[in-house]
Amino acid sequence: MNELKNIRGLLPDVRQYQIIDVRSPGEYHTGHIPGAINIPLFTDEERARVGTLYTQQNPAVALDEGFRIAGAKLADYLTELSKHVQPEKEAVVHCWRGGKRSEAMQWLFNFSGRNVSRLEGGYKAYRQSLIEYFANTPLQLKILGGSTGSGKTEILYSLSDLGHQIVDLEKIAHHKGSAFGTIGEISQLPNEQFENNLYEAFLKCDPSKPIWLENESRSIGRNHIPEALWWKMRGSVLYSIEVDRDIRLDRALQYYSKDTDVEVLKEAFIKIKKRLGGLDFQIAMKALDEHDLRTAADIALRYYDKTYTFQIESWNQDQLRYIDGCDDVLEAAQKLSQKY
DSSP states (O other): OOOEEOHHHHOSOGGGSEEEEOSOHHHHHHOOOTTOEEOOSSOHHHHHHHHHHHHHTOHHHHHHHHHHHHHTTHHHHHHHHHHHSOTTSOEEEEOSSSSHHHHHHHHHHHHTTOOEEEETTHHHHHHHHHHHHHHHSOOOEEEEEESTTSOHHHHHHHHHHTTOEEEOHHHHHTSOSSTTTTTTOOOOOOHHHHHHHHHHHHHTSOTTSOEEEEOOOSEETTEEOOHHHHHHHHTSEEEEEOOOHHHHHHHHHHHHHTTOOHHHHHHHHHHTHHHHOHHHHHHHHHHHHTTOHHHHHHHHHHHHHHHHHHHHHTSOGGGEEEEOOOSSHHHHHHHHHHHO
């Protein structure tokens, strides 16, 4: 059996299938279909060796080497299949372009008695579908803005509780979008995987209905919002919530100082040293040495307030809405839900 599955037939709910990615571990780590398991035909080193033979000698020599490597591991492939793939779930195998690697593994898995389909066009087809989605899908985006400490993430999830669609960019990026953004987060994934996870989040939404996002720079730490999505965000209405500064300062302290090592906070301040200015940087570092976190947070807040002011001044002013009275997160979400 040599059944092919088109990527459009798998989306949007790709997790109803068991995707088997047979590319090398390095390829898989760089980016894979969310939920896919990795049963690599070759290790990274073996793939490189076969590739070298292909380019430096000829395809026949490379194919012979590939058969030699894979032949010794047939039982291992089947063991991994039985270990990780649920019998009741439809399995789909793929490599980069849906070529020889996935053809070989599909044959083996089907020969062993499993009914396994192959993804037409492979992972490359999946990535192309991602690019086309963000470029061509009309999206009704609503951008939630506000200065640091405004409680935007809490408001976003309150909007979700009220029945609105949201996509949490910072959660997907594992970064809060500032020099302090890595605090309390796990390591960021490669950018390609960030895009894949972001794509999955959007596929769960109904594009005919509004989707709320937090206002972000295009770069969220080391991850980057896809260009087509970024320009859609920039062309959407920005709802800038207004929150009392003391409340924002208290929240900033809560976000970044609880259970955080002072040395970690110092490293964050070092990242913005030049933009803070020498005097403010010295005051902030001295405050941290003295465990005066409020003074340090106040300096950071002052810097990020200037950054946010510059950002909204560059926004299309016809697409800018200032929302007053947002000190309470739930009330802010209710106000946004009722009026917008």
